[in-house]
Amino acid sequence: MIYLDYNATSPLLPEVVAAMQAVMGEPLNASSVHAGGRRAKKLLEDARRDIAHALGAFPNEVLFTASGTEANNLALRGFPDRPILVSAIEHAAVAKTASLLGAAVIPVDAHGVVKLDALREMLANLIPPPRGGRLGGGQEGTNVLTSPPPSLPLQGGGALVSIMLANNETGVIQPIAALADIVHEAGGLLHVDAVQALGKIPLDWGLLKADMLTVSSHKIGGPLGAAALLIRADLPIRPQLTGGGQELGRRAGTENIAAIVGFAAAVRATAHCPDATRQLMLRKALESQIRSIAPEARQFVFPVPQLPNTLMLCMPGISSETQLMHFDLSGIAVSAGSACSSGRIEPSAVLAAMGVPREEAASALRVSLGWGSTDADILAFADAWKALYSKAAKA
Numbered sequence: 352m353i354y355l356d357y358n359a360t361s362p363l364l365p366e367v368v369a370a371m372q373a374v375m376g377e378p379l380n381a382s383s384v385h386a387g388g389r390r391a392k393k394l395l396e397d398a399r400r401d402i403a404h405a406l407g408a409f410p411n412e413v414l415f416t417a418s419g420t421e422a423n424n425l426a427l428r429g430f431p432d433r434p435i436l437v438s439a440i441e442h443a444a445v446a447k448t449a450s451l452l453g454a455a456v457i458p459v460d461a462h463g464v465v466k467l468d469a470l471r472e473m474l475a476n477l478i479p480p481p482r483g484g485r486l487g488g489g490q491e492g493t494n495v496l497t498s499p500p501p502s503l504p505l506q507g508g509g510a511l512v513s514i515m516l517a518n519n520e521t522g523v524i525q526p527i528a529a530l531a532d533i534v535h536e537a538g539g540l541l542h543v544d545a546v547q548a549l550g551k552i553p554l555d556w557g558l559l560k561a562d563m564l565t566v567s568s569h570k571i572g573g574p575l576g577a578a579a580l581l582i583r584a585d586l587p588i589r590p591q592l593t594g595g596g597q598e599l600g601r602r603a604g605t606e607n608i609a610a611i612v613g614f615a616a617a618v619r620a621t622a623h624c625p626d627a628t629r630q631l632m633l634r635k636a637l638e639s640q641i642r643s644i645a646p647e648a649r650q651f652v653f654p655v656p657q658l659p660n661t662l663m664l665c666m667p668g669i670s671s672e673t674q675l676m677h678f679d680l681s682g683i684a685v686s687a688g689s690a691c692s693s694g695r696i697e698p699s700a701v702l703a704a705m706g707v708p709r710e711e712a713a714s715a716l717r718v719s720l721g722w723g724s725t726d727a728d729i730l731a732f733a734d735a736w737k738a739l740y741s742k743a744a745k746a
């Protein structure tokens with residue numbers, strides 16, 4: 352199979368396999384007091400230190416979770432007294448959660464970049480949570496007052512804003528440090544979903560100025576089952592999983608040591624993006640191949656910062672489903688703009704938020720490159736694209 356779907360998940364890096372194989376068979380519970388437990392604890396804390404250092408954080412700012420989705424949920428649900436604002440182009444792990452929590456949605460421009468003035472205005476016009484009521488339970492984009500659960504006293508406080516660093520469909524990168532300044536001036540907290548940014552662009556926790564940041568192992572050649580929420584050590588987050596005192600009492604549950612060891616190996620290998628320029632060159636080659644086949648085909652390449660590995664493109668008049676089937680039959684794994692857990696593809700909410708017409712969005716396809724991608728993969732994709740496009744033109 353020619354795999355061009357790295358934004359969905361990535362094959363394990365060889366160094367990750369080696370690091371995991373070295374610990375896989377062992378009984379590793381980091382809370383046990385015997386020698387095996389001490390070994391597990393050391394593996395856990397070494398991984399935490401390496402991930403922290405690679406991202407410019409302190410080890411006590413790294414909170415391990417089982418997935419990026421869990422880390423995003425923890426961030427959004429962890430401050431129940433704060434009204435929530437999220438951008439219109441978030442991954443479902445933020446968008447759906449935010450919608451359930453009655454969040455307001457910050458618009459983006461035609462390039463998919465968050466409108467700074469709109470954010471400023473929304474923060475200035477926030478209605479503070481009233482006595483005995485909280486924001487919650489609304490439809491997407493609306494703040495609806497509901498009764499608070501009795502266990503959640505309201506303290507007020509600024510908003511919790513969640514904005515992704517890099518978009519999973521278009522690869523567009525947000526000006527996070529500037530957004531952080533706006534949020535902080537208004538007394539808010541900023542959570543950044545950096546799941547698609549890690550390993551593709553340099554990531555520095557201090558420079559981003561975020562209060563929380565989500566990263567996930569399986570997007571960077573690490574295993575499934577490990578992710579992290581970077582969180583300022585002084586922020587009192589409400590745990591979502593209660594039980595044992597793991598992760599300083601902020602996330603109960605025995606840590607998945609083998610996966611976390613693999614995650615740390617993947618972070619060490621990719622955090623400084625050693626393969627980014629090569630992947631960008633491959634993407635540029637793909638863009639020019641498609642341009643020569645069909646100059647009228649829209650490619651989502653913008654005059655704003657974008658991930659090196661991601662290209663969204665439209666094959667005019669042919670649905671994403673038809674394209675996916677064709678590429679699958681040709682042995683090529685790609686993705687429609689939006690992921691589909693049920694096998695049904697919904698038109699991309701990201702493209703809709705950018706004002707892309709529905710019929711155009713319905714023919715969008717995402718190619719995402721990674722450490723194993725080669726020139727031959729790009730040529731094979733371009734050939735398969737041309738074959739389908741020519742067939743459709745003749746029909």
Ligand code: PLP
Nearest residue numbers: 418419420442444519546547567
């Ligand atoms: N956030 C973004 C931007 C993503 O692309 C994804 C996965 O596609 C997630 C969050 C969810 O991460 P995970 O698959 O680790 O739950």
